[in-house]
Amino acid sequence: MGEDRPRRKGRRPGPRKWHRRWHRYLGAAFALPLLWLVVSGLLLQHGERLGLTEKKVSSAWLLKRYNQIPEGVPAVTKAGRFLVAGWGGQLFVDDKLLEESGTLTGAVALPAELVVATENEIFVYDSQGLYLDRLGEESLPAVPLLGIGLDSNDRIHLQTADGQHVLGEGFLDFEEAPSGAVVAWSTPSEGFNERDSLQQILVEGSEFTWSRVITDLHSGSLLGKIGRFFVDLTGVAVFVLTVLGIRLLFRRK
């Protein structure tokens, strides 16, 4: 086993030559991805010692890759002395990122409370920013909420597909709004000017560590499905290279 037969002119190359050719091409094609895996693997192995598990990612580009910084333009509205913004499902009041989330519909300020409306929920905060109350679908006339506004008596009006309603005392109930009520509706606008400051808030508040990035570099996840597929392909290439290498080794004369 393993001896090359004399090859006739015009015939296809023998298995040994074929193996060597594939070994060479595959080795050349996957040298860089393999190096990538080796380096990222070593970094992961020593990540704690290198401080990668603690060091936060501050690159806006990387955070965008992780969908931590949304695409598009934030929606911004003024409610009393507060600037309320919604961006990619995240909510902001002034320079603070809220833990609550949703697509911003609007916001209104009462003398002692800030009321932020999203499509499916309403969040109530006190003047110090303390999270007081949440009105879910079960406490609202209908969802999605299309608009929120205040009348001259500081009563909160909600616009939904079911019509216009006004919230009662303590937001515990609601009733149909009287016809002809004059309401100042909150109308979020595109916050081109606020985008950079909101992005900075997200970068500063990021919990992403470099360890996570290196892990995703190693697995290819950082580049999405294509990256993961490429890492899989590299794994298969290493397997094929090993098999071909062993066969070449034992077929030598």
Next chain:
Amino acid sequence: MHHLLTLTVLFAATLVAHSGTTVYQKPSDFIRSACGGQVPTTKYLTLTSSNQSRIKRLMGHEYRPTRVRYWTYKGKMVVILDEIGKTRPITTGFVVSSGKIESVKMLIYRETIGAEVRRTTFTNQFKGATLGSSGKLSRRVNNIAGATLSTRAMMEMGRVALYMDQIRPK
């Protein structure tokens, strides 16, 4: 080469898309189902600092928001609580009657893994549980493999639901 192509196709086929928020039951429907087909008048509890310090012992942190809405029907209390599983809140409905959990239903799940806690085989373990003086549930709730954080969140909410039944005005 054909084998390589086959492998390529196989790997491409294994790439799985992520899921998002799943609403298993609308909160209002849960309230209706527990309250004879209607949503009773909403009531709320304002959690004082002493309430919050007790809750901190029950779930490891204070409850947000400080006002908790609940509904009562024939002596039962229905409350809908949110607690973070791993990164996103799990919305769960509890029915508490005479200091015991009568039923539990996971309503909205937003995490990518661990939604097994919605199964009735899991939630039925809470039935009849009371809150012990040590702050533990009187019934042992078995963990679900692969959903440890969601299980923990459900147990924390169960303890808080029972505590809220204790402190609500009757």
